[in-house]
Amino acid sequence: MNPSRKIITALGLVIIIVAAALWWFIPAQPLPARVDIKETATKKETIEQYNSDSASLIPSHHNLQPQDAVDTFLAQHWKDPIAPQGKPPAHFSAHEASLAPETCGQCHVQQYQDWQKSLHSKTMGPGILWQFRLMPQADANQCMKCHAPLAEQKALIAQAQGWPNAPQQKPPAYVPSDLGHQGLVCASCHVRKHQRFGPEPLKEVAAQLPHDGFTIAPAFEDSRFCATCHQFPQDGPRTNNKLREDTYAQWQQSVFAKNGQQCQSCHMPDRKHQWKGIHDQQMVTNALSTQLTREGNQVYVDIINSGAGHYFPTYMVPKVIVELRYHAGNEKKFSVIATDTIGWNVDVSLAQERTDTRIPAGEKRRISATLPPDVDNKGSIDIHLTVKPREHYERTFLSVLDQRDKLDAETLTLLQAAYDEAVATQYQFNLRSYSLTGKN
Numbered sequence: 001m002n003p004s005r006k007i008i009t010a011l012g013l014v015i016i017i018v019a020a021a022l023w024w025f026i027p028a029q030p031l032p033a034r035v036d037i038k039e040t041a042t043k044k045e046t047i048e049q050y051n052s053d054s055a056s057l058i059p060s061h062h063n064l065q066p067q068d069a070v071d072t073f074l075a076q077h078w079k080d081p082i083a084p085q086g087k088p089p090a091h092f093s094a095h096e097a098s099l100a101p102e103t104c105g106q107c108h109v110q111q112y113q114d115w116q117k118s119l120h121s122k123t124m125g126p127g128i129l130w131q132f133r134l135m136p137q138a139d140a141n142q143c144m145k146c147h148a149p150l151a152e153q154k155a156l157i158a159q160a161q162g163w164p165n166a167p168q169q170k171p172p173a174y175v176p177s178d179l180g181h182q183g184l185v186c187a188s189c190h191v192r193k194h195q196r197f198g199p200e201p202l203k204e205v206a207a208q209l210p211h212d213g214f215t216i217a218p219a220f221e222d223s224r225f226c227a228t229c230h231q232f233p234q235d236g237p238r239t240n241n242k243l244r245e246d247t248y249a250q251w252q253q254s255v256f257a258k259n260g261q262q263c264q265s266c267h268m269p270d271r272k273h274q275w276k277g278i279h280d281q282q283m284v285t286n287a288l289s290t291q292l293t294r295e296g297n298q299v300y301v302d303i304i305n306s307g308a309g310h311y312f313p314t315y316m317v318p319k320v321i322v323e324l325r326y327h328a329g330n331e332k333k334f335s336v337i338a339t340d341t342i343g344w345n346v347d348v349s350l351a352q353e354r355t356d357t358r359i360p361a362g363e364k365r366r367i368s369a370t371l372p373p374d375v376d377n378k379g380s381i382d383i384h385l386t387v388k389p390r391e392h393y394e395r396t397f398l399s400v401l402d403q404r405d406k407l408d409a410e411t412l413t414l415l416q417a418a419y420d421e422a423v424a425t426q427y428q429f430n431l432r433s434y435s436l437t438g439k440n
Contacts, residue, residue, distance in 0.1 A: 070219045077192065077219065078228045081141075084151040085187075088174055088194050089212070096211040097174040097194065099152060104186040107210070114273040115186065123147040123183035124157075126421065127393060130414035137163040146229035148180055149188050156180030189220075199271070223251060226263040239316075239346050240353035247314045254361035256309030266309065278318045279389045281429055287312050290383055291364075292434045297371040299324070301383060303342065305359040312342065312359045319343035319391035323384040324369045328376040337381075338369035348396040375436070383431045390422035397422060 088097035095103055101121075105112025115121050124147055132140045137158065144154050157180040158166035171177065179185065190197055196214035199221050205213075219225050231248035238244065251257050256265075266283075267275050276283045287308040293300045301324060305312040313320065320342040325334040342365060345354040359365050388394070397419035404412055 070222050070224055073217055073219045074224055074228065077197070077217075078149075080145060081154070082149050082151055083193065085174070085191065085194050087172075092194070092211060094173065098176070099150070099174055099179055099185065099187040099191065100176040101182060101185045101187075108186075111271075111273045112186075118273060118275050119277075119279065120184040120273075120275055121182065124181050125183075125418070126414040127397075127418035129181075130411050130418055132157070132161055133408075133411045133414070137161070137165070146184075148183060150179070150185070153180040153182075153185075189225075190214075202271070221262060221264055223248060223257070223263040226267075230263075237350075239350050240356075242344075242353070242356070244350070245315060247310050250310035250314060250361065254309045256361065261309060263309070266307075278313050278320075278387065279425055281387070281427060284320070284385070284387060285429075285431065288431060290432050292381065294436070297373070297375060299337075299369050299371060299381065301338075301367045301369070301381075302364045303359065303367065303383075304364040305361055309361055311361070313344075314358075316344040316346045317392045318387070318389045319345070321386040321388070322367060323382075323386070324367060325382040325384050326369075326371060326375075326379060327382065328379045330378075334382065335372070337371065338367050340365070340367045343391070346392065348392075348399050371436075377436050379436050381434045381436065383433070384428065385431050386428045387426065389425045393422045394419065 085099065095106070101112060101115065128143060128147055131143075140157070140161070141154060144157065148154065148157060152171060152175045155167050156171060156175070156177070160180065171179075194211070196211055197217050197220070198214050199218070200216050227248035230245060232243045232245040234243075236243055236245070243249070248263075251263065264271075266286075267277065278284065287305060289304045289306040291302040291304065303322065308314075322338075322340045322342060323336050324338040326337045327334045340357070341355075342357050342359060344356045344358050346352065347354065357365060397415060400407075400415060401412075401419060407415065
């Protein structure tokens with residue numbers, strides 16, 4: 001085994017395993033029938049059509065309960081591997097057949113602009129590409145189940161990496177040459193065999209739409225759609241017997257699920273294709289509320305996960321460092337009277353859990369501190385946060401950079417870029433300030 005491969009083996013392919021979820025295998029099922037609605041170009045499947053054959057199509061060895069319409073749709077929609085699109089219908093124009101996100105953006109302007117700024121458009125960045133240079137194709141294909149799931153994307157990546165069984169022919173005209181590096185593209189969620197799928201339209205659509213319209217699927221507004229990549233199965237990889245990707249199950253246990261608030265409610269408000277989360281200051285602010293109580297020179301601050309429908313943060317990659325900063329009077333100068341870290345701290349090999357201080361939905365974490373003996377009761381306390389959305393990646397990338405002499409130049413360049421990108425995501429802000437006079 002060469003030295004570069006030893007690096008990845010030692011790390012246990014940690015980054016990709018954390019970031020990419022496994023899909024459940026369900027045998028192929030026919031796509032739901034398309035039914036015209038009001039003579040428009042949209043189509044809608046019915047629950048009856050979903051359920052008609054589902055029981056007989058599911059093998060007994062999976063031990064699955066009968067599925068409802070959403071489960072049945074998703075079993076086919078996210079079937080692993082996603083089949084190639086195949087030859088476009090003869091009457092499709094080049095634009096109608098294209099899988100390029102920028103082509104979608106010519107009509108879906110706002111969605112495309114939002115997607116460009118989202119993490120979904122960056123799932124094939126240097127953080128994953130440096131690892132592809134050091135791992136077997138089979139392992140990389142596991143990662144691409146979520147990072148670049150289309151068959152056409154996998155083929156392009158195989159060609160770029162020079163893998164032995166990469167296709168020799170050029171991609172068809174409807175596949176842009178850079179599709180493999182564009183991440184979770186529009187077609188990843190919305191296109192199967194050149195058919196378009198999406199949620200119920202919010203307003204009446206034109207009678208004639210490009211690409212034969214689209215099929216309405218309620219699954220697009222259901223948390224189970226997101227669980228495909230944001231939930232490991234029960235036999236998935238664990239640390240300290242905890243699934244490394246468990247967001248959907250965390251949501252199921254929350255009041256958000258009981259109230260019917262889906263993942264899309266917070267991460268796609270008004271159907272915005274932004275998927276904001278821990279990287280966004282406003283999302284963190286919305287997730288947390290605080291309470292301060294004082295007993296003499298002792299103060300207690302409760303950090304409450306009141307706004308996230310899952311753990312805060314949900315998995316091991318991010319960390320949030322909390323500082324309680326005491327200001328005397330109106331002075332800008334402060335002293336740090338307490339520090340705490342919220343997150344799941346796991347070593348870079350993913351073998352050992354160090355601490356797990358994540359806050360489940362609706363619960364709190366208490367931080368206590370002692371005020372100085374000469375406390376100024378006209379002073380104040382700031383709850384200051386340093387958010388490190390990719391803290392686990394930072395540590396892992398650094399551990400490999402320490403072995404830079406074993407890496408080739410291109411791999412090292414990608415790795416350094418990945419580390420720099422991870423560090424650049426950090427940000428700081430005051431979550432709340434409390435006056436010691438009790439007037440806040």
